[in-house]
Amino acid sequence: MPTKDRQRQLARAKLERQMARRAAAAKRRRQTQAAVGAGIALLLVVVGAVFLVVNLSGDDDKDTTTEAASGPTCTYQKADSSTGKVKDVGQPPTSNIPDTGTRTVTMTTSVGAIQFTLDQANAPCTSNSLAFLIGKKFYDKTSCHRMTTSGIFVLQCGDPFGDGTGGPAYRYGTENLPTNQHPPYPAGTIAMAKSSEEISVGSQFFIVYKDIPEEALGAEYTVVGKVTKGLDLVEKVAAKGVEGSTGDGKPKQAVNITTVTVSPAAS
Template sequence: MPSNQQRREVAKNKLEQQLKARAKQDRRRNILTIVGAVVAALVVAAAAVGVYKLTAGSQNNDSTQASNDTNDESFDEIFDSQFEEPDFAALPESRSEPLPPTVDCEYFDSRMPGVRDVDRPQGENVPTEGTVAVTIDMSEGPVELTLDRAKSPCTVNSFVSLAEQGYFNDTECHRLVTGGIFVLQCGDPSATGTGGPGYEFHDEFPHDQFDSPRSEMTIYPRGTVAMANAGESTNGSQFFLVYDDSPLPPLYNVFGEISDDGLNVIDAIAEGGAPGNEGVPNIPADIKTITVGG
């Protein structure tokens, strides 16, 4: 009959094996997720309007692959060996050289008509200095943003113009992604992922800080506010709020930050999840109004 000491040793060994197996599976899943995100992000230009749908889709496929290959010995050998996860560059904190005090912004016809009637922003002598305080009054609580003219002045100018015209009022954030990248996407009154204001504008920061932005991978940090697009210079009204660090190419105009309290609101929405880790959030994320200024 085994002694208490022997039983404890058996239990300890069993626990260690379980922990090792769990760590191996987690490591495998993380590696596959990252690789899938990298590959998908490099072909992001082929995606429809929205934030890199291929990235989130690859996350789902990779998770399935990982679970199906649990007992594959050759697969296990790969993940038992030392594997360095890709080291993505951090986004620049600011421009390498500041812009002149004002710039001219071009707002040109989009390929699709606007889903709401709005005037185009005034594009001459747009300021490049200072910040703009914005509050998104959402169904789950207020989300305060600080918009940065120095990074993407034409983006800030457009966002403020749309907000002041009530373009975003009574709309829903139609897309939550909870795997691979971590974003809540808003700004489309049609809630289809294809809607916009009827005009588009050029890419700004950080796109213009890289020689080959489409071949780079960076981390969009938690708290970032950036524009969604459907390819080069297709920015319109859709934007996304990053609630956890997300690997992406530097192709999406960064134009502000989310306050800590605002992130708490987004976190609560994200915790509710979305069908299949990507889609309409289970907890409604409706925008009542967006107010500019204190």
């Protein structure tokens, strides 16, 4: 039978072995946790890198798309039989539309040259349409078919058939309505004619030669430009009156358009 000293030695040795095993187990746990932690950290780094690359690529794509789609997008609808007679020269482009600055239109007519601007900044789709039609010589060898001399003071042009019933093979909506201008249509204004239909703007436009009272003509017609030369010629035509007695008809002095040109769009 072992002595008490021997029993104490054996107990201490047993305790030391237990402590050694516990220390070894703790070391293994720490090593495992360290390995797992390193793996998680590496995974987070990889995920973060992928996230950064994807988002940077997404921003680049977004910026490229934005640049490619810069400028307004215009919608031109095909004209049907209800819109009147059609002269088909195609349709204007609908994207990458110039939307800054102005262009100058020059009409050579039987009464002299008339010039006006196209306001690309405020009426880009209308300016785009007019420039397209001018480029197709749509207005060449046409006449201004209507003049009004009572309440509303305009010379209306742009019908290829010369009777107020015609236009291109498309129609579009209004823009740049003069809702905050009083009167909405002062002398020198170039505005687009239309019917009561929402999508009915075509090729016909009118030249305002005298301020139109607001109660006579509301702000329902697109303002596309302003006369810069030749308004006095229109005033002289108006002074000679219109056919008939209503103050609304064909001008007594014919206004025949020989050619229409437009300056290039600014690059």
